[in-house]
Amino acid sequence: MSAAGATDQQQQANNAGSATAASSTREAILQAARQRFLHYGYKKTTIDEIAQDAGIGKGTVYLHFAGKDEIMLTLVLGVKRNITEQMRAIAASLAAPEDRLRRMVLACIGSVYDACTASPHGTEMVDEILFQMRTRVEYQDHFARETETQHEVLAAVLAEGARTGRFDVLDPRRSARLMMTAFAAFFPPYRCPATPGSGPRSRAELEAGVNELFDLLLASLLRRHVNA
Secondary structure: OOHHHHHHHHHHHHHHHHHHHHHHHHHHHHHHHHHHHHHHOOOOOOHHHHHHHHOOOHHHHHHHOOOHHHHHHHHHHHHHHHHHHHHHHHHOOOOOHHHHHHHHHHHHHHHHHHHHOOOOOHHHHHHHHHHHHHHOHHHHHHHHHHHHHHHHHHHHHHHHHHHOOOEOOOOHHHHHHHHHHHOHHHOOOOOOOOOOOOOOOOHHHHHHHHHHHHHHHHHHHEOOOOOO
């Protein structure tokens, strides 16, 4: 190998090592922030504390994130992407289309509920997330794209049900959007399922409400001649 080739190879190895180190540092920041947010709340957590828990300097945090709000929104987007992967796994299963749809909706709503009720500071974090989402256009775009991906996963199962004659669906994409819109009350700011005094307070009650609404929607999806 020529000297130039060896130099290029070494440079590639160095670049790969730097990328791995940067990724590890970023993950350490996110994990430290997540623990702090859960135990002490978003407002009481400082960048200094996150840096200390991550074992790095404060300046290093700012090399990866613009501030505490970006760290939090990155964590929330990670939760949303994890939900998308859960939905994809369910969609790829061999269960009946209606069973897959039900499980996807429950996974989506249940995961958000679990994330928001993981600590006494869940409500505070939801309020802060909603505020940041109203002011950070770039994150609105990220969340919108991920939501659209989730709609596509639902739409694929709806389309499969239509092809096999199980569902009476003309526009799977529109039906997927309408389905998730119908379940909007089960997401933050929790108009009914989690806020004390305004509806179900436990996960079991939440799932019961989701199943009841799903059964109502399913009745409109199923072809009328299925059992004829």
